[in-house]
Amino acid sequence: xxxxxxxxxxxxxxxxxxxxxxxxxxxxxxxxxxxxxxxxxxxxxxxxxxxxxxxxxxxxxxxxxxxxxxxxxxxxxxxxxxxxxxxxxxxxxxxxxxxxxxxxxxxxxxxxxxxxxxxxxxxxxxxxxxxxxxxxxxxxxxxxxxxxxxxxxxxxxxxxxxxxxxxxxxxxxxxxxxxxxxxxxxxxxxxxxxxxxxxxxxxxxxxxxxxxxxxxxxxxxxxxxxxxxxxxxxxxxxxxxxxxxxxxxxxxxxxxxxxxxxxxxxxxxxxxxxxxxxxxxxxxxxxxxxxxxxxxxxxxxxxxxxxxxxxxx
Amino acid sequence: xxxxxxxxxxxxxxxxxxxxxxxxxxxxxxxxxxxxxxxxxxxxxxxxxxxxxxxxxxxxxxxxxxxxxxxxxxxxxxxxxxxxxxxxxxxxxxxxxxxxxxxxxxxxxxxxxxxxxxxxxxxxxxxxxxxxxxxxxxxxxxxxxxxxxxxxxxxxxxxxxxxxxxxxxxxxxxxxxxxxxxxxxxxxxxxxxxxxxxxxxxxxxxxxxxxxxxxxxxxxxxxxxxxxxxxxxxxxxxxxxxxxxxxxxxxxxxxxxxxxxxxxxxxxxxxxxxxxxxxxxxxxxxxxxxxxxxxxxxxxxxxxxxxxxxxxxxxxxxxxxxxxxxxxxxxxxxxxxxxxxxxxxxxxxxxxxxxxxxxxxxxxxxxxxxxxxxxx
Numbered sequence: 001x002x003x004x005x006x007x008x009x010x011x012x013x014x015x016x017x018x019x020x021x022x023x024x025x026x027x028x029x030x031x032x033x034x035x036x037x038x039x040x041x042x043x044x045x046x047x048x049x050x051x052x053x054x055x056x057x058x059x060x061x062x063x064x065x066x067x068x069x070x071x072x073x074x075x076x077x078x079x080x081x082x083x084x085x086x087x088x089x090x091x092x093x094x095x096x097x098x099x100x101x102x103x104x105x106x107x108x109x110x111x112x113x114x115x116x117x118x119x120x121x122x123x124x125x126x127x128x129x130x131x132x133x134x135x136x137x138x139x140x141x142x143x144x145x146x147x148x149x150x151x152x153x154x155x156x157x158x159x160x161x162x163x164x165x166x167x168x169x170x171x172x173x174x175x176x177x178x179x180x181x182x183x184x185x186x187x188x189x190x191x192x193x194x195x196x197x198x199x200x201x202x203x204x205x206x207x208x209x210x211x212x213x214x215x216x217x218x219x220x221x222x223x224x225x226x227x228x229x230x231x232x233x234x235x236x237x238x239x240x241x242x243x244x245x246x247x248x249x250x251x252x253x254x255x256x257x258x259x260x261x262x263x264x265x266x267x268x269x270x271x272x273x274x275x276x277x278x279x280x281x282x283x284x285x286x287x288x289x290x291x292x293x294x295x296x297x298x299x300x301x302x303x304x305x306x307x308x309x310x311x312x313x
Numbered sequence: 314x315x316x317x318x319x320x321x322x323x324x325x326x327x328x329x330x331x332x333x334x335x336x337x338x339x340x341x342x343x344x345x346x347x348x349x350x351x352x353x354x355x356x357x358x359x360x361x362x363x364x365x366x367x368x369x370x371x372x373x374x375x376x377x378x379x380x381x382x383x384x385x386x387x388x389x390x391x392x393x394x395x396x397x398x399x400x401x402x403x404x405x406x407x408x409x410x411x412x413x414x415x416x417x418x419x420x421x422x423x424x425x426x427x428x429x430x431x432x433x434x435x436x437x438x439x440x441x442x443x444x445x446x447x448x449x450x451x452x453x454x455x456x457x458x459x460x461x462x463x464x465x466x467x468x469x470x471x472x473x474x475x476x477x478x479x480x481x482x483x484x485x486x487x488x489x490x491x492x493x494x495x496x497x498x499x500x501x502x503x504x505x506x507x508x509x510x511x512x513x514x515x516x517x518x519x520x521x522x523x524x525x526x527x528x529x530x531x532x533x534x535x536x537x538x539x540x541x542x543x544x545x546x547x548x549x550x551x552x553x554x555x556x557x558x559x560x561x562x563x564x565x566x567x568x569x570x571x572x573x574x575x576x577x578x579x580x581x582x583x584x585x586x587x588x589x590x591x592x593x594x595x596x597x598x599x600x601x602x603x604x605x606x607x608x609x610x611x612x613x614x615x616x617x618x619x620x621x622x623x624x625x626x627x628x629x630x631x632x633x634x635x636x637x638x639x640x641x642x643x644x645x646x647x648x649x650x651x652x653x654x655x656x657x658x659x660x661x662x663x664x665x666x667x668x669x670x671x672x673x674x675x676x677x678x679x680x681x682x683x684x685x686x687x688x689x
Contacts, residue, residue, distance in 0.1 A: 033457060080650070090653030093401040093457055094606065098653065101599055101646035105639050112637040113346040123637070222639075223593055230461040237458070277473040284462040291459065292452040 002143050003262045004255075007214070012254030013152035014211045018232035019239065019246045020159045021203030026241060027163065028196025029176035029189075031305045033096025034081045035204050036229025037103025038074045042205025043212040044107040044221060045073025048114070050132040059135035063147055066132075067206060074205025075198050077103070082197040086190055089307035104224040111221045128218030136213060148210045155203060160243045172196055176301030179308045189308050207232065227284070231257075234287035240299045257283045317666055324609030326662075327655045328618065331607060335648035339640060346636060354632040358641060361628035369508040376507030378620075378627045380584050383520040384409070386619040387575025388601025390527050393610050395456075395568040397531055399544040402565060404445045404460025405572045406598025407467035411441040412573025413580050413595075414471035417486055417587055420496035421478035427496050427581055434577040435570045441467065442569020446562035456565070464594045476589045485586035498581045516578035521616060523571070528612035540564055572598060596642065600626065603645045606652035622648075 018035055025032035032038075049069035053062060081099055084090040108125045115122040138145045163169040174182040175192040183189050211228055212219040235253050239246030260279035263269040316322060336355075343351035357364055362374035388405050395402035402408075415437035419425045425433070441463060448454040479486050489496050498514035507513045531537040543550040543557055551557045575597070579585060604622045608615030622645055629641025 084650070084653045088654055088657045090657065094602075095650060095653040097401075097403060097457075097599075097602060098646055098650035101602075101642065102650060105642035105646050108639045109342065109346075109637055109643050112639070116637075117346075125637075226592070227461055227465050230458055233458055234462070237455075275473055277469040281466050281469045284465045288448070288454075288459060288462045288466075291454045291462075292448055295453040295455070298453060 001266070003265055004258055006144055007258035007261050008251065008255045009149055010146060010210070010214045010254070011257040012250045013146075013148045014207050014214065014228060015232050015235045015253050015257075016152050016247055016250035017155055017203050017210060018207035018229060019236040019250060020155060020243060021200035021207065022233050022236045023159065023200075023239075023241055023243065023246060024163075024172070024203065025196045025200035026236070026301055026304045027173045027176045028193045029179055029301060029303045029306070029308065030082070030085055030193055030197050031092045031096065032078075032081060032197060032200050032204075033093055033233070034078070034099030034103070034229075035096075035200065035207075035232060036225055036227070037099040037101070038078050038081075038201055038204035039208030039211060039225045039229050040103035040107050040221065041077040042070045042074030042201075042208035043219065043225065044111060044127075044208075045205070046070030046209035047127040047129060047212060047219060048111070050129040051127055053132065055131050057135075062132060062135040066209065067151070070209040071202050071205040074208065075201040078197050078201030078204065082194050085307065086193045086197070089309075092305055092307075100224075100229070104221070107221040107224075125221045126218050127221070129213075130217040133213055133217050146213075148213070151206060151210070155206065156243055156247055159203075163243065168195075173301070175308075176303055179303055180310070180312060183310065193308065204229070231283060231287060234291055237298070237300075238287075238290050238294055240294070241301065242299075253283055253287065256286050317662075321609075321611075323659055323662060324611065324614060327658055328607050328609055328614070330658070331648050331651040331655070332621070334651055335644045338647050339644040342643060343636060343640065350635045354635045354640070357631050357635075358625055358628035361624050361631070364631065372506075373508040373510045376504075376510035376513040377584075378623055379507075379517050380510075380512045380514075380582055381579065381627065382620050382623040383516040384575035384579040384597055385600055385604055385623050386520045386524060386616060387571050387578060388598050389604035389608065389615045389619050390524060390612060391568040391572040391575070391598075392601050392605040393608075393612065393615060394527060394531070394571060395564050396605065396610060397537075397544050398540045398561065398564050399547075400449065400456050400561065400565065402442070402445065402460060402568050403457050403598075403602070404442065404463050404565075405568065405601055406594045406596075407460065407464035408438040408441045408569035408572040409576045409598045410464070410467040410471050410594060411569075412438040412576030413587055414467070414474055415573070416496075416577040417580050418474055418478060420489060420493050420581065421487055424493050425496060427498050430496050430581060431498075431574065431577045434573045438573020438576070439566040439570040441573070443562050443566040445569075446565030449565070450558035450561040464598075468591070468594050471587070472589045472591070475587050479589050484588050484590040486589070488586065489581065489583040496581055497583055498578070512582045512584045514578075514582050516582060520575075520578060523574075524612040524616050527571075531612070536560075536563075572601070575601075600645060603649045603652075606655075607648055609655075 018039060022032055022035055046066050046069060049066050053065060081095055084095045085092045111125045111127055115124060136147050171187050172192050175189050179189045211225055231253060235249045236246055238249040260282060263279050340351060340355055343354055362371050362378060365371050365374060388409055391405045392402055412434035416430045416434035419430045419433045444463060445456050445459050448459045449456045475486050498516055500511060500514050503513045504511045539555045539560055543555060543560055547557060600622055604619040605615055608618035625641045625644060630638045
């Protein structure tokens, strides 16, 4: 049971972080379907950083440096989306999809070639970080408390304050509702949308590194992040683009995702004798059902997905 | 001037620019990893089947590339068909999986022959696509997100269902050649053209015929016109009395059927078996996106682009000993990214052409005036 709580919190943190990223981007008016790829690149940068950093680094430095490098990688990568979609008015769905495919392909190529350079016989796309991971975990009587919970809560608070309590956040949201109106009062829509996408890069990178450290101590980059970027978008829609609601939605989805990891340890679920594949499908099925019921009365930003055209009314 | 204004010419130029830039970036990546083998690897990848010296072997391996081009083309047509309506059917990958699952299960568990297996696959894919369409038109669910969810649901259920017909010692499904030869697609003598490559079946000509059919449906029928009109302006189409909701569901069902047929075209040749432990959705559906956009969203262009994408993917597998085979995935994903710039590129191209045309017109007018002035 403790394990279920632990995994629920881990997956909820990932979903919360990435969904908040999507939330920033969409409030600025850009649909960021590339979150999955951004997560992969963030995870890769973080994992490689962990491997490169010396093991005896103080825990706090280890955590900060890893997160910083993960975020840096993800932000640089998300600028590809911003550049194409904001400056060149490219189709946001197409570019997002390209970034997802590119993320997994690039991460696999990079990790494989680094592995091969270190040891010519090693052709896997795996990075392991067993000793480094210890810096992130505090074991309390068998419950593994991860510093990522703290990161997620800070990120949630920051997102709430920035979006609703600062001039910047309100302007950002104006750009997603009616960019021409925002521009007419002197807001630079292009700049605001860039900020929206780059902030989503920060959150996506944090989510990515958090995801690959969720249970295991090594990650094969061929697998990407198993649709988590899209689950996070479902969480965001279920949370109606509001940070506090997104947090609740993330907990719910995190719970179902955690079930598939730990159901064998729970006697009651084991007795039901349901195949493991069903539990694997559960988060996706739940999100489909939830989306079917919540999308109708959507509170989506009005101008999301539409490239900004100064001359349009 | 007329030549440059031609839409087909513009699309071809854009696609070529995307390909060249994609290959160039891929080459730079290879140089960064290991400069000593970069040229060789690039040549091997681009040559693919030409790397064999004997003609008979070249033709045989060309056959292998074509076997995988057929399903890719179907996936690309699937993407293209729904994109005409403004829907981005990323669920093609899942509809492809649904098709693979149903045709293999029907062939292996029930012993059906190839035709009913194929039809069953099409139905399964169409249902899987129609779910996306239903959610889109009646519940306003973004088709990309529901498509991705259905991809994963399809993958896990397929793994579960096909575990019942897998080989006892390996995670792969039983070879059709051992279990049920009647389910293998007929070759109609095509194998003789490809040095006895029995994987070359009617799937290849059929996929090309279907590309032409898709073109005719989109360009010459009322249904195709309605789809495109709805894609241009949903509200205007509804105002004209077009059944928008029905068209959304129908087009996604057809799109799903095409993708699933693609899966049947691959798995019913016994070229590949399904691995029931795979933990990611097959790349075929996603590569279809590259092929569709690289082909300029035109069915005929898509035939060429599908072949190109499959050509470098198959070629990429040959460089695994020098680099990793994902280089070709990297290149095709860069190509999709670059395709995002195509619309703006065409926009500027037309602007330049228009400016030049205007200048030419002004020149001829002023030249005419001068000539008149000379006379007077």
